[in-house]
Amino acid sequence: MQTPGALDISRRDLLVASAATVTVAGAGSLAHAKTNTSAAPAGTKVSFTVNGERRELELDNRTTLLDALREHLHLTGTKKGCDHGQCGACTVLVDGRRVNACLTLAVMHDGDEITTIEGLGQPDNLHPMQAAFVKHDGFQCGFCTPGQICSSVAMLDEIKANIPSHVTADLTAPSEITPAEIRERMSGNICRCGAYSNIVEAITEVAGRKA
């Protein structure tokens, strides 16, 4: 489609909206708008690769990998759905394995290779899994989607590597790509819009293409 204008509007509008403020009548406040700089905690330097690019950051030790990506590197494709490791919207690949980026601190990833949804493909050059999600309508609001896609890419590799799941009946036989295996292994990625049926079809198609 023609660009819906989201990105180009945003820059212009944000420039218009400068930081100048006024006090609205009738609204007194206890607050004072001056940053308290006393006892600011020392940060830690961390360096990792994101989507093939070397990134160096100095971060508050409490910063999660998720907030490092979103708030410091402005890679906002990775979503914050719960910040508790309960929804999977923040799934990224760390050295090829899927990780809930909200449950791990950025400083723990010195030297790691991180792949986010932005690194898998671009709107004019979709990764096969991204293309399959579009084709099978494996999303609606789109907020869980980057996590679903990153998770599904790594999940297929896990099956290929013969890592068993809760529903794997025979631990000695090679793991198979079945709808039951896909559903079980994808259950850490919640989709409240309820696109599961379509997501499984998208993943199955990509798995078939690979096999």
Next chain:
Amino acid sequence: MRFDKPATTNPIDQLKVVGQPIHRVDGPLKTTGRAVYAYEWHDPNNRYAYGYVVGSAIAKGRIKSIDVTAARRAPGVIAVVTSDGVGELKKGKYNTAKLFGGREIQHYHQAIAVVVAETFEEARAAAALVKVDYIEEKGAFDLAAAKDTAVKPEEGGSDSAAGDFDAAFETAPVKLDQVYTTPDQSHAMMEPHASIAAWNGEELTVWTSSQMIDWWRTDLATTLGIDKAKVHVMSPFVGGGFGAKLFLRADAVLAALAAREAKRPVKVALPRPFLMNNTTHRPATIQRIRIGAERDGRITAIAHESWSGDLPGGGPEVAVQQTRLLYAGENRMTAMRLATLDLPEGNAMRAPGEAPGMMALEIAIDEMAERLGHDPVEFRIVNDTQVDPENPERPFSHRNLVACLRTGAERFGWQDRSKQPGGRREGNWLVGMGVASAFRNNLLVPSGARVRLDREGIVTVETDMTDIGTGSYTIIAQTAAEMLGVPIDKVAVRLGDSRFPVSSGSGGQFGGNCSTAGVYAACIKLREAVAQRLGFNNAEGLVFARGEVRAGERSMSLAQAASDEVLVAEDRIEFGKLAETHQQSTFGAHFVEVGVDVATGETRIRRMLAVCAAGRILNPITARSQVIGAMTMGVGAALSEELVVDKERGFFVNHDLAAYEVPVHADVPHQEVAFLDETDPISSPMKAKGIAELGLCGVAAAAANAIYNATGIRVRDYPITLDKLIKGLPELS
């Protein structure tokens, strides 16, 4: 454009683009992480500050004092804004509880302060240092205990009656009188409420996550006491809503107040646990249903009463709504009673009224069919009505519930259902099938749009309509492409911006039909402007196709009409009295097959089918996705979703996604959806109706009926968890 006569043939009927299975036009942005949601707007020239909300730790009472000394001294802190610091804020029209508490606490996790710091981590840490001294008061938190204090609601629920229910029920040869309960439920959309606020002088811009741009803009202006014209709201991508983002929420208010204090843009997202107790939820209900019928299956008396609770000033869950319209029966009554509860605000969640109402009614219908010894599909068909049963002179605009039931029964293999509950066993699994009707009213809301044509022949649609996953971008692009005879890739759609014409917004399953009807109206105006610019006598006989405008032998390119300057047209659809003269509703049938583990009582959904009759389907891909998503939500309602009330302290205990259990991949099988091929010219020029909520109404009851068919255990209290089944399961040998 005023729509007050049924639609006749119009350009939409060509169905070259509308009605076609076109993939979402925003798909490449969403699947690559390039769609920008509320918290993600970023301008490198701005230094954003982070706001973190502090919520009340009590459910009811007063704040004695708030001590922000330690928070204010914490590293990185820029400002601490407290509710007693900003004074009394006016409440917006659509909210029941105040979004920024004040001295009086109305519910647990009501926002009472926001801490602003240089980083998210600093704001969160400092928020934990805010010390609050409360004077706690006793509240009412238990619907069952408060039921007898419930009163007739002042607004939003009048009693209804036709014929003489009491007499007819008394003399009916076959009767049912049962009570059903549905729990409080949470929307639990994936994107928590989030806003960025920035002031430019007296003007405020808020990037937020809203279903209804104009409602938010109006209520934010009211809350802050500023002119609405000075408020600009942006929400082009919304990470789900289901009703949770219909009305202004605390994140936008806190961000605006915090940005004013911090003198720079501030970002505020509600932490996930705040969604359950800080925002709204679907209220719990207690429902009593009585049905009387002749032995041939005809319903002669039907009554539906519902009790629910809300904060003072709130309204009832309108769970009896569908019972006034769904089945025939001369003698009928409905009533709703509202208790005062001091839980967080109850409000609309996907299909408010019908969703919990159908959860009860459609079990009752199943029970009644069994008492009569009738097949549940046939019992529903026998009691179909083509007119409003309370006003028989008022017909339905279009109603084909019967075909939904018959088509579904055939496709699902209903004839293989065991007539005896507990009659089918496969290994450890007791297997059963259930059916329920689907029903949801079709609502009509005015909707505006602006359409531009440029010299390249690109058509741009601007409307403040939102796409909350519903497919608005796509169906609006399809509508404009059809109306102007251009391919869909020549259409740009810009949504969710308060500078654009006010639309229906997204809610009540009215958004798809009404917003495209608004675009239709604007496109009719643009066609007239094109005709005039190109020197055609009148627009009516013109053919717009393949980027050309044609009348007889004469043909010109569409783009030529904008060769000198961009052509702009704006209009709005408004609906006349057709909704009064005709009852407009959507219909369907849900079929579910379950397996219940004979040893553990664990229920697994094995198969699901929905057959829907909802007027013209504008895009079968996005419409089907709405329905499978609703079916999935119905699985949650049937089996797992319940906000658990702490009746002592007055809050929802399971306030996260680990303990509030929405369905996951492993809970949902492949889902089948079928649409009846129909149009409803009385609904709009699009001849479409709503679909997004219809898909939810009845699903949970179909699952409940399937569990009964599998086990012989009738559970009338949702959700149907294994503890409610295990005692009734057969002894294991």
